[in-house]
Amino acid sequence: MKKLTKLLLSISSISGIASFAVSCSLGSLPGANNNGSSSNGNGTKPETGGNVDPNGGGNGVDPQGDFKNLIDEFKKDVNNTINSHLNENISNLYELDEGDGKLKNQFLNLSVLKTKQKPFGEQIDFTDGDKINLKEDAAKLIVLDSLNTLIKKVLDNEKYKILKPDTDSDIILDIIYKSCAIAFTESEQITAANVVFDYNISLNYKDFSNNISLLSFENRFIYGITNSKKVTETVNNLFNSLRIQGVLDDKKHNDIFKINHEKLGLIAKKQNWITEEKYNSLLKNYINGDSFKKIFVDDLNKNYKLENNVEFKFSQKIDEKESFESYNNLTQIKGVEESINWKSNKKINNDYNTTNVELYDFLFRENKITSDSSATIGGDKSYLVNNKVYEYLKNTFPTIFVNNNENVANLLKINKNEVKDKENLKNNVRVGELSIKNLQLKIGSNFVQQLPNLKVLTSFSSDENNKSYNLASAQFNQDFFDNSDVFASVYKNTILGIRAMKDVYGFTEDNSNKNFVESNKNYNWKGLSMSNFKGITNNWTNGKNLWDSFNYKNLQTEIEKNLSNNLSLKNSNQSDYLKYILNSGEQEFYNWSVDFNGMKFRYIDWDNQKGVSVFGGNTKKFYGNLKMNFLNIKYEIDEQFTSQPSGASVFIKLMLLGKDF
Numbered sequence: 001m002k003k004l005t006k007l008l009l010s011i012s013s014i015s016g017i018a019s020f021a022v023s024c025s026l027g028s029l030p031g032a033n034n035n036g037s038s039s040n041g042n043g044t045k046p047e048t049g050g051n052v053d054p055n056g057g058g059n060g061v062d063p064q065g066d067f068k069n070l071i072d073e074f075k076k077d078v079n080n081t082i083n084s085h086l087n088e089n090i091s092n093l094y095e096l097d098e099g100d101g102k103l104k105n106q107f108l109n110l111s112v113l114k115t116k117q118k119p120f121g122e123q124i125d126f127t128d129g130d131k132i133n134l135k136e137d138a139a140k141l142i143v144l145d146s147l148n149t150l151i152k153k154v155l156d157n158e159k160y161k162i163l164k165p166d167t168d169s170d171i172i173l174d175i176i177y178k179s180c181a182i183a184f185t186e187s188e189q190i191t192a193a194n195v196v197f198d199y200n201i202s203l204n205y206k207d208f209s210n211n212i213s214l215l216s217f218e219n220r221f222i223y224g225i226t227n228s229k230k231v232t233e234t235v236n237n238l239f240n241s242l243r244i245q246g247v248l249d250d251k252k253h254n255d256i257f258k259i260n261h262e263k264l265g266l267i268a269k270k271q272n273w274i275t276e277e278k279y280n281s282l283l284k285n286y287i288n289g290d291s292f293k294k295i296f297v298d299d300l301n302k303n304y305k306l307e308n309n310v311e312f313k314f315s316q317k318i319d320e321k322e323s324f325e326s327y328n329n330l331t332q333i334k335g336v337e338e339s340i341n342w343k344s345n346k347k348i349n350n351d352y353n354t355t356n357v358e359l360y361d362f363l364f365r366e367n368k369i370t371s372d373s374s375a376t377i378g379g380d381k382s383y384l385v386n387n388k389v390y391e392y393l394k395n396t397f398p399t400i401f402v403n404n405n406e407n408v409a410n411l412l413k414i415n416k417n418e419v420k421d422k423e424n425l426k427n428n429v430r431v432g433e434l435s436i437k438n439l440q441l442k443i444g445s446n447f448v449q450q451l452p453n454l455k456v457l458t459s460f461s462s463d464e465n466n467k468s469y470n471l472a473s474a475q476f477n478q479d480f481f482d483n484s485d486v487f488a489s490v491y492k493n494t495i496l497g498i499r500a501m502k503d504v505y506g507f508t509e510d511n512s513n514k515n516f517v518e519s520n521k522n523y524n525w526k527g528l529s530m531s532n533f534k535g536i537t538n539n540w541t542n543g544k545n546l547w548d549s550f551n552y553k554n555l556q557t558e559i560e561k562n563l564s565n566n567l568s569l570k571n572s573n574q575s576d577y578l579k580y581i582l583n584s585g586e587q588e589f590y591n592w593s594v595d596f597n598g599m600k601f602r603y604i605d606w607d608n609q610k611g612v613s614v615f616g617g618n619t620k621k622f623y624g625n626l627k628m629n630f631l632n633i634k635y636e637i638d639e640q641f642t643s644q645p646s647g648a649s650v651f652i653k654l655m656l657l658g659k660d661f
């Protein structure tokens with residue numbers, strides 16, 4: 001209760017008038033930092049470790065582990081749905097009550113709250129009728145009916161249908177009444193009150209045992225009410241307009257919400273891509289700094305000025321000095337898909353010198369990154385590059401920003417052609433939502449009103465030194481590719497990601513199909529398998545072989561289903577491998593998937609042969625995809641693989657993937 005009252009009202013004396021602080025930091029607002037908890041523990045994050053075949057086969061999928069992973073994903077999606085919904089309706093929680101009967105709340109009105117207020121630390125005396133009225137008011141303000149519909153849509157998602165109860169049920173609003181605190185102040189000038197309590201939003205789901213369990217998401221309800229029309233309009237205007245207009249209206253708000261390398265103290269490192277985790281850390285330091293606080297408060301006092309004796313300020317309390325609450329990335333530049341054929345000797349297209357097979361073999365058959373030509377990168381005229389990667393990025397770079405313009409425009413609800421005309425957006429490489437906490441209204445000399453966290457959109461712009469590039473225009477010449485810091489950062493990051501991938505897999509040329517080739521004399525291509533790798537390298541090791549982390553069952557059962565997860569390192573016992581690619585390669589994500597489209601495979605684990613062999617199927621082509629930050633390669637495996645005849649012996653099989661011994 002002491003923590004709660006700290007967040008509530010500061011009572012001080014202004015000519016005998018009690019002062020008040022409305023609401024609290026967004027960390028305590030509904031939907032801001034809610035946490036899902038499961039009554040039976042199925043919602044907890046699974047531990048990493050080996051996988052157990054429930055049929056006793058020694059190797060196989062882990063159904064309980066898979067179910068826990070599914071619950072984790074479900075919790076995250078529901079949590080995001082709740083947060084988004086409550087934040088969209090946050091202005092409902094600050095209301096005007098002029099005593100004229102227009103406010104229809106049964107409990108949350110000034111006349112009732114005046115009678116229910118209690119000194120700090122004392123529990124509120126609720127009658128049964130009070131509890132019913134408060135619950136109805138709260139459900140109305142957070143628009144519980146709409147939230148119920150949104151959560152049901154999440155449950156209707158195909159991958160979550162296994163969790164859906166057979167009998168339809170609504171979400172439950174459970175108020176923790178003993179946590180409720182009510183503070184009230186009244187004077188000739190202003191009357192106001194605060195109500196704060198904890199509550200849960202709960203829903204039923206089917207657990208691993210097919211029983212009905214309860215999943216709960218904890219929240220805090222922060223409600224402010226006043227008889228001042230001006231105060232109410234200003235607070236609501238702030239919440240309703242600043243989120244988007246802050247970054248869009250550069251004439252009104254200048255570049256306050258445009259983050260760049262200079263603000264983050266990275267002028268000397270503009271050619272290094274900043275991952276989201278690192279960006280979060282750097283942004284936190286900047287937002288907590290005095291420079292941002294002053295600029296931000298000055299902007300609010302200029303554009304949201306209430307009266308001469310009212311101003312915005314940040315809390316100066318030692319435990320409330322931080323202004324950064326959280327950052328959530330919403331858009332960022334990403335690699336553009338390029339389609340290649342695994343064996344074609346033709347150039348990828350007329351803009352390339354690289355052939356299809358050269359790029360394919362570089363990615364999936366070679367474990368070295370050869371610098372095979374010299375180019376100007378970031379102004380360095382003697383920079384050695386891998387020409388295959390350089391050509392791919394140079395050819396896809398304009399489309400990266402065409403796609404980014406569309407994503408940013410959709411997020412901000414503007415025309416995509418407007419992005420290039422907005423000073424805060426034209427060089428953006430990511431846009432996200434920043435939550436700012438500990439903002440206050442100071443009224444008079446001692447009257448302090450604590451405001452909820454403000455959520456505003458910010459751009460991270462890669463402004464070029466001494467250049468007037470407009471990345472959103474998607475018009476790039478050779479001078480740009482030679483001197484651009486952002487292109488240099490994208491190239492260097494892509495090389496880092498590919499190198500980390502090769503460190504994990506240990507790619508080699510196909511030696512797993514030697515016996516097959518000798519048995520079927522009609523083969524004359526370099527490498528018949530989709531890929532061949534050792535599963536361990538000298539560059540990095542966790543003491544294990546990647547092949548031993550694959551989930552599989554004997555023969556062809558579930559090989560197709562699980563192989564993409566194996567290759568994408570999504571199994572719980574592959575976390576070391578994935579972390580290495582993400583951390584050492586400085587990647588936001590990594591995915592290697594295959595759509596087998598009717599092909600059937602079996603897993604082989606013999607003394608001198610290990611991997612996945614062809615078992616059957618009648619498809620002519622299948623496709624795979626490799627994705628990292630700025631790499632997105634879709635490859636086609638055609639008849640040169642799928643039309644190969646069966647081996648003369650059960651021990652001579654065509655290998656899709658093979659281990660190099």
